[in-house]
Amino acid sequence: RAISKQEYDSAYGKNLQLDYQGRASDASVSTNSWYTDQVMKEVAYALVQQLGYNLEMAYNLIYTGGLQIITLQDPRVQATLDKVYTNDANFPRTNNAVQPQSSAIIIDPATGDVLGIAGRRGQKEANLLYNLATDATRSPGSSIKPLSVYAPSLEYGLITYGSVYDDVPVMFNYDEEDEEKENPIAWPKNLPEVYNGKTTVHDAVTRSVNTVAVRILQELTVDRSFDFVKNKLQMNSFLEYATLPGGIGITDKDLSPLALGGMNYGVTNLEITAAYQIFANGGVYNKPRTWLKVLDADGQVLIENEAESYVVISEQTASLMTKMLQNVVTRGTATSVTLKNKINVAGKTGTTSSDVDRWFIGYTPYLVGGVWFGYEQPQSLGTLSWSPSTVAWDIIMTELHADILAAGTPKTFQMADGIVTATYCRDSGKLMSQACYLDPRGSRAEQGYFTAATVPTEYCDCHVLVNYDTSTGGIAHDGCPASSVKQVGLIRADRVFPTNVKVTDTQYTYHDVAEGTPMPDNGDVPYYIGMYGEKEYPGFTDTKGKRYYNSYCYEHVPAEPEPLPEDDVIPPDDSSDLFEDLPAVE
Structure with missing residues (x-):
């Protein structure tokens, strides 16, 4: 029989008779x-390995x-998960005969202790079933980006909170x-x-x-990203390479799996x-554990599950990531x-490109929880x-934090x-x-x-x-009346697409000409459109029928001056003192 560490601590020194009699099928x-x-499952494999x-x-x-x-189970956490996952009202009903499933994991980030597990929805009716929280692998979608792209890129000094990339x-x-x-x-x-x-x-984020995730990953490189998730974060489900029947090779060491979470098999x-x-946890990774030790029938330690923890990212990187992941919850x-x-909450959603998986991995100053649905x-x-x-x-974590909130002022994320x-x-x-303040968008x-090392110093x-x-x-140009001309700040953008792509800031872009x-004779394109060749496009903005802000002022284009007839050309007078008068004119 398994008992929690809390039960173990409270009963320590007593004569415990905790054993299984018979198989689970009994x-x-x-x-x-x-x-x-x-x-x-974990103890069985530990007995095999140790x-x-x-x-x-x-x-x-x-x-x-x-x-x-x-075990390291928190009975209250497990009871909460059991209650939520046996109540169908907590999940949407679809028109399909077979309803979507879900799983959940709650971990104490300070220790790595797994406090509760929900392996699927509904009442559990048998033992050692396929566990959708620990056995099933599913593509994580965008929930992988903080781990595979943003955290390592911050840690390696490739990006900052305010770095800019072209979407x-x-x-x-x-x-x-x-x-x-x-x-x-x-x-x-x-x-x-x-x-x-x-x-x-x-x-x-x-x-x-x-x-943006793909562009940053290209700078980071797939090799460094893959090493980060596979080796530093122990996400062993990431596939380095495999050959399918027919000789087709597959790998997760690529842009789509690492930047977008479109993995071949997925993660648990x-x-x-x-x-x-x-x-x-301030950049520290703790190996997740469900059990602490196993005692034999005589109360002697048979095997132990040692804690394993190490620093993966700096405290500064962890704080910056938390700040960005808080934005996901407050306005994302x-x-x-x-x-x-x-209470402070940070986290990341995840949806796969074919929309077969929905994720939310979130945390508070007390707990980290992951929920999958599909x-x-x-x-x-x-x-x-x-x-x-x-x-x-939200339902699970709100209940788990009820006592903390009732007790008074909860902890907050510390920078x-x-x-x-x-x-x-x-x-x-x-x-x-100066030009930044004169942007037409405000x-x-x-x-x-x-960090002190990455704060902006250049203009x-x-x-x-x-x-x-x-x-x-x-x-404006030289033909526009000076009284109607003002200065504005446009943004440099050098974009050339093989098809016209909708980009919301196209009408605020600048390009050397x-x-x-x-120059164009209408207000439906950027002033620099003449720089583009056949099947080349700068992108377009849906202006809802309004004129492009960066269109050309074709209304004031002066007419080309007509050349004088040759007979009317007046040769310069050799006796002219024009050149002597130039200094005075200047």
Whole structure:
């Protein structure tokens, strides 16, 4: 029989008779919780690894050997999960005969102790069932980005809270049958399917922007990212390489699996929830444990499960990640979490490209929890406009924090020493220049968080001062009346697409124009459109029928002066004292 560490501590020194009599298939044996099932599996494998048993011998010993297994379960946490997961009202009902499933894991980030497990919905009716929290692997979607992209890139000094990347397609692909390459397909796509152009790192995390994650991963490299998740975070489900029947090779060491979470097989809920500990625990990873030790029938220690912990990222990186993941909950993709109104909450949603998995991995100053939702046999969840994982997480965590909140002022996330705040331009990540304040969208100043070594020191070189004709609403030139001209700040952008891509900031972009470039005669395109060749596009903005802000002021273009007839050309007078008068004119 398994007991919790709390029970063990309270009964220490007493004569405990805790053993299994008979196999789990015996009708006289009660149904175990999901937690007890997991303990038995882990202890069985530990007996194999540490004492050389085969698996059948190990299970026989667990059931009939009178063992005492000291677990790390928190009975209150497990009871809460059991209550939530046996109540169908906590999950949406679809039109399918078979309803979606879900799993949940709760971990103490300070120790790595797994406090509770929900292996699936409904009443558990048998033992050692397939556990969707610990056995099943599912693609994590965007919930992997903080672990595989943002945390290592911050740690290695590649990005800051305010670094800026262009939210536009990274590449264009073509269908195999499109031999003429007439229909380029932008990759990656965002959800929703819109590109916003210049985007800060923290905003990319908040809105789960796919393009920015891919661009940063390209700088980080897939090798370093893969090493980070596989070796430092012990997410062993990441596949380095495998060959399928027919000789087809597959790997998770690639852009899509690491930046977008589109893995070949996926990760377990236990793996990814345990990995999020590093953000809640000052950068330290604790190996997740469900059991502490196993005592034989005589009360002697048979095997132990030693704690394992080590630093993965700095306290500063952990604080910066927590700040960004708090933004996800307060104004990003997880605003439905209500617990944030009572206690600090940070976390990340995850949705796979085919929408067969929904995730939320979140944490407070006390606990980290992961919830997965989807069909056991993958199929689309597209009819659900909200995330059941986020809602279930909120229900569970609200109950688990009830006593803490009732007791008084709860703990808050603490910013690590060495973090400073600074104001910067959100289009460059650098200090504000005059042009940043004159952006037609308003001042581009925002405050961010940095280490002393990464605080911005250079001024914005993205914004450019440009003359703008207020009477027509176009980029001004020498033919525009001076009384209607003012200066505005536009942003440099050098974008060339093989198809016209919708980018929301296109109408605020600036591009150097070569002498002699033809200017457009309408307000529906940027003034620099003449720089582009056939099948080249700068992107477009849906202006709802309004004129592009960076269109050309074609209304004031002066007519070309007519050349004088040759007979009317007056030769210069050799006696002219023009050259003598030049200094005076100057």
